[in-house]
Amino acid sequence: MQQVVAGLASGSIYASLALALVLIHRATGVINFAQGEMATLSTYVAWSLMTNHGWSYWPAFVATLAISFLGGAVVHQGIIRPNEKGSVLRVVIVTIGLLLFINGLIILIWGGEIRAMESPFPTRTIEIAGVAISIQDIGTIGVVLATVVALWLLFQYTKIGLAMRAAAVNPTEARLVGVRVTWMLTFGWGLAAVLGAVAGMLAAPSLFLDPNLMAALLIYAFASAVLGGIDSPIGAVVGGLILGVGLNLIGTYVDFVGADLRLPVALAVILIVLLVKPSGIFGRSEVRRV
Amino acid sequence: MRLGRAAAPIIAFVVLGVVVAVVPSFVSAFRAQQLAYVGIYLVALIGLNVLTGYTGQISLGHGAFMAVGGYTTAILMSDHGVKDVWTIPLAALVAGVGGFLFGIPALRLSGLYLALATFAIAVSMPAVIKRFESFTGGGSGINLFGTPELTASLTPVTILGQELVFNDWLYYLSWTVALIGYVIAWLLLRGRTGRAFRAVRDSETAAQSSGVSLPRYKTLAFGVSAAYAGAAGSLFAIATTFVNPDTFPIALSILLLVGVVVGGLGSLVGLIAGAVFIQFLPIWSQEISQSPGAPSVVSGLVLIALMFVLPMGVAGLVGRLRLLTRRGYHRADSQAD
Numbered sequence: 001m002q003q004v005v006a007g008l009a010s011g012s013i014y015a016s017l018a019l020a021l022v023l024i025h026r027a028t029g030v031i032n033f034a035q036g037e038m039a040t041l042s043t044y045v046a047w048s049l050m051t052n053h054g055w056s057y058w059p060a061f062v063a064t065l066a067i068s069f070l071g072g073a074v075v076h077q078g079i080i081r082p083n084e085k086g087s088v089l090r091v092v093i094v095t096i097g098l099l100l101f102i103n104g105l106i107i108l109i110w111g112g113e114i115r116a117m118e119s120p121f122p123t124r125t126i127e128i129a130g131v132a133i134s135i136q137d138i139g140t141i142g143v144v145l146a147t148v149v150a151l152w153l154l155f156q157y158t159k160i161g162l163a164m165r166a167a168a169v170n171p172t173e174a175r176l177v178g179v180r181v182t183w184m185l186t187f188g189w190g191l192a193a194v195l196g197a198v199a200g201m202l203a204a205p206s207l208f209l210d211p212n213l214m215a216a217l218l219i220y221a222f223a224s225a226v227l228g229g230i231d232s233p234i235g236a237v238v239g240g241l242i243l244g245v246g247l248n249l250i251g252t253y254v255d256f257v258g259a260d261l262r263l264p265v266a267l268a269v270i271l272i273v274l275l276v277k278p279s280g281i282f283g284r285s286e287v288r289r290v
Numbered sequence: 291m292r293l294g295r296a297a298a299p300i301i302a303f304v305v306l307g308v309v310v311a312v313v314p315s316f317v318s319a320f321r322a323q324q325l326a327y328v329g330i331y332l333v334a335l336i337g338l339n340v341l342t343g344y345t346g347q348i349s350l351g352h353g354a355f356m357a358v359g360g361y362t363t364a365i366l367m368s369d370h371g372v373k374d375v376w377t378i379p380l381a382a383l384v385a386g387v388g389g390f391l392f393g394i395p396a397l398r399l400s401g402l403y404l405a406l407a408t409f410a411i412a413v414s415m416p417a418v419i420k421r422f423e424s425f426t427g428g429g430s431g432i433n434l435f436g437t438p439e440l441t442a443s444l445t446p447v448t449i450l451g452q453e454l455v456f457n458d459w460l461y462y463l464s465w466t467v468a469l470i471g472y473v474i475a476w477l478l479l480r481g482r483t484g485r486a487f488r489a490v491r492d493s494e495t496a497a498q499s500s501g502v503s504l505p506r507y508k509t510l511a512f513g514v515s516a517a518y519a520g521a522a523g524s525l526f527a528i529a530t531t532f533v534n535p536d537t538f539p540i541a542l543s544i545l546l547l548v549g550v551v552v553g554g555l556g557s558l559v560g561l562i563a564g565a566v567f568i569q570f571l572p573i574w575s576q577e578i579s580q581s582p583g584a585p586s587v588v589s590g591l592v593l594i595a596l597m598f599v600l601p602m603g604v605a606g607l608v609g610r611l612r613l614l615t616r617r618g619y620h621r622a623d624s625q626a627d
Contacts, residue, residue, distance in 0.1 A: 096548075096593065098590060098594065099544070107582055108584065211583075261418070264417055266410070275395050
C-alpha cells in the first residue's frame with residue numbers, strides 16, 4: 001500500500017509532463033523532445049530564485065510558472081512556428097536541437113554538479129488507516145491534481161479554452177470563425193512549459209537537481225502519454241498514474257527488474273502499446289488520408 | 291551507357307581514396323587519431339543515411355546499435371581472444387541482426403512514433419548494459435588494455451612492409467572500413483533496392499501500390515543501417531580500448547542524427563562534412579567557452595539554424611547550387627535560340 005502511494009506520487013509527476021506532451025501533440029501534431037529540458041531549465045530558475053535571491057518556495061514556484069509560460073511561448077513563436085511547414089521531421093529535429101541547446105546552457109550557467117532543492121512539504125510521514133504515507137507524496141499528488149483541474153476548467157469553461165480546442169481540432173475552420181490559431185498554439189506551448197515546470201519543481205526535491213534531471217522522466221512521460229493515448233489529456237493523467245504505481249510495484253517486488261531496469265520496462269511499455277493498440281487506452285485511432 | 295554514368299562517382303571515389311591514403315604523412319599522430327574518429331563517425335553516418343536519408347525512417351537510437359557492436363568486439367576480444375580486426379564484421383553482423391529484429395516492431399511505427407521508440411531504446415541501453423553485469427562488466431565496463439597481442443595499442447603494426455604506430459593504424463583501419471562501407475552502400479542504393487528505399491521514403495502508400503514490399507525493405511534498411519552502426523561501434527571500442535555503459539550515451543545517438551542532418555541526408559561529401567562536424571565540434575566550441583556545456587549549446591544552435599536556412603543540409607545546398615547553375619545554362623541556351 002505504501003508503495004502504491006509512493007507510486008502515485010511519482011506517477012503524478014509523469015502525468016504532468018505527459019500532459020504537456022499531449023497538449024502540444026494535440027495542437028501541433030509534434031512531439032516536443034525538448035519538453036524535459038525545458039522543465040529542467042524552469043527548475044533551475046526556481047532553484048536560483050530560492051538560493052541566490054532568498055525567495056521562499058511558493059513565491060518562487062509561482063514566478064517560475066510565469067517565466068516558463070513566457071519561455072514556452074517564445075520558443076513557439078521564435079523557432080517552432082517558422083519550421084512548421086514541410087515534414088514533421090523538421091520540427092522534430094528543431095526540438096532535438098533545442099534539447100541540446102538547453103542542456104548545454106544549463107551546464108554553462110549553473111555547472112554540472114548535483115544540487116539539493118528544498119522541499120515545500122515536510123518529509124515526515126503520517127499514518128492513515130495503518131499506512132505510513134509521507135506528506136511530501138500527498139503534497140505532490142495534490143499539486144498535480146490541482147493543476148489538472150485548473151487546466152480542465154480552462155479548457156471547458158473559458159473562451160480561450162474553447163478557442164484552443166477549436167484551433168487544435170480544425171485550424172482552418174477555427175481561423176474562419178475568427179480564432180487566432182497561431183496565438184492559440186503559442187498559448188498551448190506556454191501552458192505545456194508550465195506543466196513541465198510543475199513536474200520539474202515537484203520532482204527535484206526528491207530526485208536532486210542536476211542537468212539531466214528530466215531525461216529519464218521524459219521517457220516515463222512518453223510511456224505515460226502513449227499508454228493513455230497520445231491525444232488524450234485524461235489518458236495522459238491516468239497513464240502516468242498507472243505507470244507510476246506499476247513501475248514502483250514491479251521495481252520493488254520483481255527482483256529481476258529492481259531499481260535499474262525501470263527505464264527499459266518503460267521502453268517495453270511504449271513498444272507494446274504502440275504495437276498492440278497504438279491509440280492507447282483513451283485515444284482515438286488515427287485515419288490517414290493519402 | 292551504364293559505365294558512363296557510373297564513371298564520375300568512381301573517379302571522385304578514387305581521388306578521395308588517394309587523399310585519404312596520403313593524409314597521415316602530412317599530419318601529426320594526434321591529428322591522425324582525430325581523423326580516425328572522423329572515419330568511425332563516417333561509418334555510422336553512412337548507415338544512418340541508408341535509413342534516414344534514403345528510406346525516410348528517423349532513428350534517435352543508433353548509439354544503441356553502436357553499443358551492441360562495441361560490446362560484441364569487447365567481449366570477443368577479452369573473453370574469446372579474437373583479434374580486433376576480425377571482430378569488426380562479427381560486430382556488424384550482430385548489430386545488423388539486432389537492427390533487423392527491431393525493424394519488425396518498428397514496421398508499425400512511422401515518423402514521430404519511430405523517433406520516440408528509438409529514443410527510448412537509446413536512453414535505456416546503458417541501464418540494460420549495467421544490469422547484465424556478468425556478461426558486460428556492468429558499470430565498470432570491459433578493458434581491452436590487458437590484451438596487447440590482440441590490438442595495436444602498444445606494439446606497432448606492420449602491413450605491406452610499412453610499420454604503423456597505433457594512431458596511424460587506427461586511421462587507416464577506420465577509413466578503410468568507411469570506404470569499403472561506402473562502396474557497399476553505393477552498390478546497394480544505386481539499383482533496385484535503392485529505388486525501393488526512396489519510394490518508401492517519398493510515399494509509403496504509393497510504394498506499396500507499386501508492389502514495393504514495405505516490411506521487406508523497411509526491415510532491410512534497419513538491418514543494414516544497424517550493421518554499419520555496429521561496425522562503427524566496434525571501431526570505437528578498438529580506438530578507445532575500453533567500453534563501459536557511458537561510452538555510448540544518448541548524446542551519441544543525437545549527435546549521429548545531427549551529423550546526418552548536417553550532411554544533408556545524401557552524398558558522401560555531405561556525410562564526411564557531418565562526420566567532421568561531430569568530431570571537431572567539441573574542440574571548436576572549447577575556443578568559445580571552456581565549459582563542458584559549450585558543445586551542446588553550439589550543436590543545438592547549429593541544428594536549429596540549419597533547419598531555418600537549409601532544411602536539406604549541406605549536400606542539399608550543393609544540390610541547390612548545382613540546380614541553379616544548370617538552370618542558368620538552360621536559360622542561356624534558350625536565349626541563344
